[in-house]
């Protein structure tokens with residue numbers, strides 16, 4: 219019998235805290251040992267991979283993924299289901315994803331939603347997964363279910379400050395925060411002022427501005443920064459940890475940094491679209507700009523990108539997620555073109571389904587850009603999402619005896635010719651990528667999930683099996699939480 223299931227030799231191992239020449243031994247789906255190069259030269263294994271000096275990192279954890287959601291805003295529904303979305307994930311090195319289980323305002327219970335979402339994912343996933351409950355109706359019943367959610371392995375929720383179909387009133391946000399604090403649940407917040415966006419939309423339509431590019435104008439930075447400040451104020455008042463999702467602009471980032479410097483448990487996320495796209499990408503001939511319509515919109519230009527990179531480097535951003543929220547482009551039934559009518563041949567920006575695909579490209583883009591220290595890259599794309607959402611140390615690390623053997627092996631320097639991305643290279647169920655033609659110099663060469671090679675780019679590509687991915691029960695966040703013990707009460 220072999221000593222190990224898998225040996226990974228000659229890699230440069232990078233975690234969130236360490237970089238070094240180590241070899242890795244895997245057994246029974248776990249990291250059995252990480253030892254200096256050469257330590258396993260007399261050992262036997264069912265399979266051995268020579269990393270040839272390439273980076274060996276923990277598998278990616280993407281904590282912001284929309285799959286197979288019901289139409290929440292009228293027309294349009296997500297192009298990827300659990301099968302195609304998770305397939306795309308592993309082909310890009312994301313071994314764990316946390317998707318949304320969305321509650322509609324007409325629905326009372328969260329537990330029913332959880333059950334229905336389990337049914338969609340079960341036996342369909344290529345990677346490991348969990349869910350965030352998306353709360354749009356914090357009814358008495360929904361709030362009373364938070365305790366059971368924790369027992370079911372759900373330790374995070376998401377709420378919205380915009381979109382009529384999902385938006386909570388300020389008092390409802392406070393209700394959620396009080397109960398979330400009590401149950402040690404992290405609340406993710408989409409921070410944009412919905413009324414400001416509606417008002418701006420009306421202003422634009424009055425002037426007969428309907429093209430996709432006006433989506434960016436309708437979502438001014440001010441609406442994001444104001445809501446970010448308000449969310450932080452509520453979090454501070456209730457002493458409840460929050461994460462502001464998909465932060466796109468420097469003023470919002472500075473507001474978050476200020477809260478963090480004051481010691482508040484305020485966390486933040488950004489996404490590749492705020493590093494690589496600008497509002498000019500929405501300004502294309504005809505309807506083409508709709509391919510890059512997402513919310514918040516990509517901002518002005520390089521200075522904004524630099525500010526977001528700085529925020530990643532200096533810890534303002536805890537996590538870098540994809541916000542994978544795909545709609546097919548050339549699709550008038552469920553996709554972007556549902557907003558085209560005879561009266562509006564170039565569509566109406568306010569009805570364009572919001573969101574772009576990106577689960578497969580998140581890691582390769584960020585590593586190819588070569589702007590973060592390697593440990594920081596692992597921290598924001600893998601270790602921190604695992605820590606914040608209660609998956610650590612099982613996910614996000616290479617901890618002996620504790621971590622699942624979820625591993626990405628990258629190409630050693632000089633081995634991969636830089637190449638231009640084409641949508642046909644991707645494994646999602648979307649007919650475009652907003653990043654067509656982008657030149658990359660890295661891509662995961664091998665992706666390993668619980669000891670199984672599920673992606674081997676040069677020998678067969680996708681090797682994983684649908685249904686191998688499992689639901690992972692999550693614990694409370696292991697990053698700093700509420701500063702006071704006990705339940706919230708009216709301050710004396």
Ligand SMILES: *[C@@H]1O[C@H](CO)[C@@H](O)[C@H](O)[C@H]1NC(C)=O
Nearest residue numbers: 471472475525528529532534
């Ligand atoms: C960190 O990044 C944020 C976001 O870009 C920025 O506002 C802040 O000034 C930076 N802080 C430091 C100390 O560099």
